[in-house]
Amino acid sequence: MKNQGFEQSYYAHSANQNLTFYTLNDSHETDVCIIGAGYTGLSAAIHLAKKGYRVSLLEAHKIGTGASGRNGGQICQGLNMSHDKLTEKLGRDHADALWQMSVESVDLVKELVAEFKIDCDLKSGLLHVASKASHEEDARHTIDYLNKELDYPQASFINAQDLSQKLGTNKYFGAEYYAEGGHLHPHNYALGLAKAAQQLGVKIFQDSPVMDYQGGQKPQVNCAKATVKADYLLFACNGYLGKLNPIAAKKIMPINNFILATEPLPETIYNAINPDDLAVADSKFVVNYFRLSADKRMLWGGGENYSSRFPKDIASFVKKHMLEVYPQLKAFKIDYSWGGTLAITLNRMPYFGRQEGNTFVAQGYSGHGVAMATLGGKLMAEAVSGTAERFDVFANVPNHNFPGGTLLRWPGLVSGMLYYKLRDKLS
Structure with missing residues (x-):
């Protein structure tokens, strides 16, 4: 059994492309410099290149080996905050625009897959299942809405x-079914985007961590061996931002999530x-999500932690959640586990x-990264090219700093997460 990092994941071992990228060794100037070669950065690069911009894309590690190459591969319409709550906070027009762009985000993934x-x-089809009897009414209300x-x-x-016939378990109390949702191989999707960007003329550099940068009207990015000067600078780092951009870092909390892959069933x-x-994704606060791979392995994601380290035995950490739903899978070997x-x-x-x-x-x-990050890159490209209205639909959603900033955000988050994990265990 293999575990821990990306190289030990099922996705790494089933990658279908071997692309060549180089380290940044020579300083140069460009129109747009993007930091981070996950879905956001790759999508931004593709859409900017289509508009005729010169783009340099910098990745600290290997292309697509962050969250974009490790996640559950699920795509679905909607956001974590419901439309009615968004309407209450922002008004109906703003909420409608956010909903429509969530639908567009899934369509965009499909369009890019087809275009390139x-x-x-x-694959099409996604279920959001009710893990408790009390969640059934919420699911019915969501669909009716x-x-x-x-x-x-x-x-x-x-x-x-009917759900028990679809999933072979009586653990769930109903489900929201999204016919236009679905799933994919996340790493091969990232590699496909990278190949497309490269073909469009984007300069992609991997193993090129950014040391620091200067903002302003003419940003400059400094790596170990070279600098990049640009007219625009895009941060697309997500959970791997670290302390590089202190203002943005206060808005997010990096957390770890874990997945296993069984042997083919x-x-x-x-x-x-x-x-x-x-x-499939369930309705718990700490979500379990699962699907079958192309070669019919069970890919099960479950469990989180909030430290800088992964569990020593990821397979055991995740497997207990899977066996609560499918005890019959106990007989099958876990081939891969990673975080x-x-x-x-x-x-x-x-x-x-x-x-x-x-x-x-x-x-x-916050768990909607495959589709929404793809759209995020497109919206950044629109903003750079002078059409920022759609970018501003998201930018104008109030999004506060974590209390205490990056220094004190951990204790509060852990306390809150432990409370909700306890609620997940109660009926």
């Missing part, structure tokens, strides 16, 4: 009896537990912002 012929096992208030018929409610098993090949770091915000809404001069930030996707 990205081989990433893209989507159908009637937002005129979105692509979502429907599935009752507990026999047909009798996968046809019993997920015959329609759907992505990754994502960024959450206080209100669980993405943080988009414009800093001094020509510096932009998009981060804090």
